[in-house]
Amino acid sequence: MNTKRLYIATIVSICLILVVSMFAVIPKADAATTNLKVTANALNIRSMPNTSSKVLLSVKKNTTVTKLSKSGNWYQVKYKNVKGWASAKYLKTVTPTVSTASLTSKIVTSKTDNLNIRQTNSAASKSLGKLNKGKTATYIQQKNGWVKIKTASITGWVNATYVTISNKNSTASKPKITNAKENLYFVVNANSLSVRSEPSSSSKKLDYVYKNESLQISRIASNGWVEVTYQTGKKGWVSGKYGTQKVKEPTTSSITVVVPEETTYYYVTERTGLTMRDNYSASAESLGQDVPFETKVQILKQASNGWIYVSYNDVEGWINGSTYYGFASTADISFTASVPSKTQYFVMKSSTLNVRSLPTTAAPSLGKVSKGNFFKVLRVSNNNWVEVQYNSKQKGWISANTTSSKITTKKPTTTVSDSVKGSLAGIKIVIDPGHGRQDSGASGNGVVEKTLNLKAAKAIQTAIENVDGTVYMTRTTDNQFLTLDERAGYAKQKGANAFISVxxxxxxxxxxxxxxxxxxxxxxxxxxxxxxxxxGIKDAIKEEYPSYSDRKLKKVDYYVVRYNSVVSVLLELGFVSNSSDAKLVNSDHYRETVAEGVVNGLLAYYGRD
Known part of the structure; x- marks a missing residue:
């Protein structure tokens, strides 16, 4: 009996030893499977976790295999239908990727054609491809004015200025829009009505229209909004429930009356003053009140025939707002003037200066004076302008704030010269507004350089054309773009005399x-x-902005001036990174001042002054 029990116990012990030995050889399985990438040029997969075992197959570099388990420095892997062992030092764990689309509920839509998708969030980085207007991509993240996106084939960055970001699951449906019939007009019934950018009360407000205004309708939305022309060349949407639609324009009046978009003043330069009337017509009844010479009045309303509604001396009425009798400006101009105690003479020493209807560069130019001209001083203003008898019939003001002139009590030995009206007839100038389209240039304090460049360039274009010069623009909208090579070669292409980059x-x-x-x-x-x-620019700016810093003329080999075929200059008109500069350079007054300076410089250079 004892012998039998001993025999059974021995057999059981041997079995336990064999089982334990078996588990010592079989490696512990990992809790989860992982993908591994082969880093060797070729990796053997073997039958056991050692180099002496049989090679089942060999896989190439960058092949992905599935990890099953681990034993020491060996992984048990599966490749296709083969399971085996491979050295761990030649395998690298593949980080699982998560679809970006599953992580975001936003889409990005391009507002322009040929929008660059860049490698990094910088305009200087490599372009990986383009996104056209209306095309969408998946939103990933936003950083420093750039948006990271993913298209079907590209992941990269786009400038946030040129895209809109919206939710994928947005269910808001846009109204159906159809073209209006010809000669369909909208007559405003409300006292004032907002004009908006889209047919929705939540869209951007563009302006106001007022009661009884008759506005031509161009399109109609299914939600009751109508698109109207509210100013020359400007269209916007108004709610149809605040007006009446009529076929053919109402014939009650062909003259429209609007309120200025911003506070605007009218400065009377007619020496006899202007009569106030009860309607916008010279035949209307006089109110018995005149607006005197050199008076400033705020424009309360403007009629399309040029008359303006103002208030003066507690009387409200209409005066003729023609540029023949004065000028309108958003600048709040005030000055005092006095007759000098001794006879003085204003003498031009160099350059060219404007003669203006009032002592400010905001006033229209009556003409120009240049080296050799001199005049008796009639009055001196508190901002150091002098009034002179500009010609036999007209008086005008000239700035005495520049080095181009002097005031003396010594009478000139010759008679007063007639003023010279310079002309650039026959001179062709290329004006290059820097940057454009996808290249915005610098930005800051609410302004973008490419837009500022274009506005300043157009002001210079107008000023040159006003003295009969010919101007070629390298671009006329913010959606245009030329390479540096194309800009530098533009003057030669056009047969121009000079090139100015703004x-x-x-x-x-x-x-x-x-x-x-x-x-x-x-x-x-x-x-x-x-x-x-x-x-020329320095003298013009000093007239109106005597404290603005002149950083001088400098020698720098910028591409567009270095590789030009004609005389050229590159202008930097102010800093968008400085809040005061940004406000100044974004004003029409400053742009017009610079433009006059450019013209004066051209007149001097070409001997037309």
């Missing part, structure tokens, strides 16, 4: 002022040309 600067928030550049390595010498333009 820019705005960026730097530390304390940086301020304007400056100009020319190249010493250019094909032609531009030193004298650039100096004439810079001096």
């Amino acid at each position: 820019h705005h600067n960026s730097g530390p928030s304390s940086a301020t002022g304007y400056e100009s550049y020319y190249s010493t390595s250019a094909r032609v010498s531009s030193a004298k040309f650039a100096e004439a333009i810079h001096e």
